[in-house]
Amino acid sequence: xxxxxxxxxxxxxxxxxxxxxxxxxxSPESSMSGTVLAVIAQGGKRLALGxxxxxxxxxxxxxxxxxxxxxxxxxxxxxxxxxxxFGMTLxxxxxxxxxxxxxxxxxxxxxxxxxxxxxxxDAPDELLDAIVRLLRLLDRPxxxxxxxxxxxxxxxxxxxxxxxxxxxRQLGLADxxxxxxxxxxxxxxENYTRPFRVEEVAQVSGMSVSAFHRNFQAxxxxxxxxxxxxxxxxxxxxxxxxxxxxxxxxxxxxxxxxPSQFSREYRRLFGAPPSxxxxxxxxxxxxxxxxxx
Numbered sequence: 001x002x003x004x005x006x007x008x009x010x011x012x013x014x015x016x017x018x019x020x021x022x023x024x025x026x027s028p029e030s031s032m033s034g035t036v037l038a039v040i041a042q043g044g045k046r047l048a049l050g051x052x053x054x055x056x057x058x059x060x061x062x063x064x065x066x067x068x069x070x071x072x073x074x075x076x077x078x079x080x081x082x083x084x085x086f087g088m089t090l091x092x093x094x095x096x097x098x099x100x101x102x103x104x105x106x107x108x109x110x111x112x113x114x115x116x117x118x119x120x121x122d123a124p125d126e127l128l129d130a131i132v133r134l135l136r137l138l139d140r141p142x143x144x145x146x147x148x149x150x151x152x153x154x155x156x157x158x159x160x161x162x163x164x165x166x167x168x169r170q171l172g173l174a175d176x177x178x179x180x181x182x183x184x185x186x187x188x189x190e191n192y193t194r195p196f197r198v199e200e201v202a203q204v205s206g207m208s209v210s211a212f213h214r215n216f217q218a219x220x221x222x223x224x225x226x227x228x229x230x231x232x233x234x235x236x237x238x239x240x241x242x243x244x245x246x247x248x249x250x251x252x253x254x255x256x257x258x259p260s261q262f263s264r265e266y267r268r269l270f271g272a273p274p275s276x277x278x279x280x281x282x283x284x285x286x287x288x289x290x291x292x293x
Contacts, residue, residue: 001132001135001136001138001139002019002020002021002041002042002084002085002086002135003021003082003084005019005135005138006019006020006021006084007019010087012138013138013141013144014134014137014138014144014148015148016088016089016091016152017086017087017088017089017134017135018086018087018088019084019085019086019087020083020084020085020086020087021082021083021084022043022074022077022082022083023077023078023079023082023083024074024077024078024079025073025074025075025076025077026073026074027073027271028046028048028071028072028073028271029071029072029073030069030070030071030230030233030234030237030269030270031069031070031071031072031234032067032068032069032070032234033049033064033066033067033068033069033070033117033118034064034067034089035064035065035066035067035089035090035091035092035171036062036063036064036087036088036089036090037061037062037063037087037088037090037155037159038056038061038062038063038064038085038086038087039060039061039062039085039086039087039123039127039128039131040056040057040058040059040060040061040083040084040085041058041059041084041085041086042058042081042082042083042084043057043058043074043075043076043077043081043082043083043084043085044056044057044058044074044075044076044083045057045062045072045073045074045075045083045085046072046073046075047062047070047071047072047118048070048071048072049068049069049070049117049118049220049221049222050220050221050222050226051221052116052118052221054118054119054120055075055120056120057076059122059123059128060120060121060122060123061120061121061122061123061127062118062119062120063090063118063119063159063164063167063168064090064117064118065090065115065117065118065167065168065170065171065178065219066117066178066181066182066185066219066220067185068117068118068185068220069227069230069231069234070118071269086131086135088134088152088155090156090159090168090171092171092172093172094152094153094156094172095156095160095168095169095171095172096172096173096174097172098153098156098157098160098172099160099169099172099173106161107160107161107165107169108161108165108166113177113214113215113218114170114176114177114178114180114181114215114218114219115166115167115170115178115218115219116167116218116219116221117167117178117219117220117221118167119164119167121162121163121164122163124158124162126158127155127158127159127162130151130154130155130158131155133147133151134148134151134152134155137151156168177207177211177215177219178219180205180206180207180212180215181205181212181215181216181219181220183204183205183206184201184202184204184205184212184216184224185220185227187201187204187205188201188224188227188228188231189231192228192231192232192235192254192255193232193253193254193255194255195255196224196228198212198213198224198225201224228255229265230269232254232255232256233254233265233266233269233270235254236250236251236253236254236262236266236274237266237270237277237281239253239254240274240277240278240281241278241281244275244278244279244281245278247259247262247263247274247275247278250274251263251266251274262274
């Protein structure tokens with residue numbers, strides 16, 4: 001079903017559901033993860049977040065509970081054996097509603113500290129069965145409106161009660177440590193061009209400095225300054241795709257006062273200096289479509 005319904009733009013007729021079909025191995029590409037469930041049916045993918053590396057293949061799933069800057073690439077893909085994957089956006093409101101409806105004892109107690117923002121596990125049969133039933137609706141437009149919400153709820157429930165339930169459930173808790181960190185992440189993304197003090201961001205998150213440090217690194221595998229750097233460089237790469245001859249201007253626009261520092265850090269993340277990478281992107285060799293996290 002994934003192979004038959006895959007489109008170049010990854011979208012499907014079901015809102016929030018994407019299908020990835022890739023028949024060759026890309027070089028690593030940086031993108032934002034989104035809050036998502038991603039399941040691999042064939043092939044595999046490798047993802048890096050800070051100093052953590054996640055690899056998942058056929059029959060495994062990845063969940064991302066916060067929008068994080070990641071670097072990933074498809075592995076083991078070939079024209080006669082493409083990587084095939086399913087993706088579904090995780091909506092905090094839907095998770096919160098399910099948690100409210102669950103009876104006492106139906107859900108494990110979540111830990112007080114934030115779980116990592118990304119996790120990988122083997123997909124149980126119950127989860128795969130619900131995903132297959134959701135995908136079948138692509139061939140049944142008459143049933144789609146009535147049954148899509150039911151199958152999505154089942155998928156969420158299987159995630160919330162499964163091995164990575166802590167990672168998923170914290171999305172639905174208004175006062176969870178993850179939501180405090182989410183506020184900080186959003187603030188950094190909106191203010192990535194300017195210097196800041198960690199104490200300032202801790203205040204935005206509503207946490208003490210020590211708790212903020214501990215939880216931010218637990219979720220993102222980065223310090224706040226490292227996170228800001230990733231956001232700056234990803235934004236710079238997007239700008240360079242349209243302004244390849246203004247490297248100094250792009251560096252300054254994303255917050256770098258030193259062109260040499262910008263070039264050095266850009267090369268460390270993307271494997272080539274800005275001038276070379278800009279040419280590569282203009283030729284179509286870079287910025288491959290980010291399929292699933």
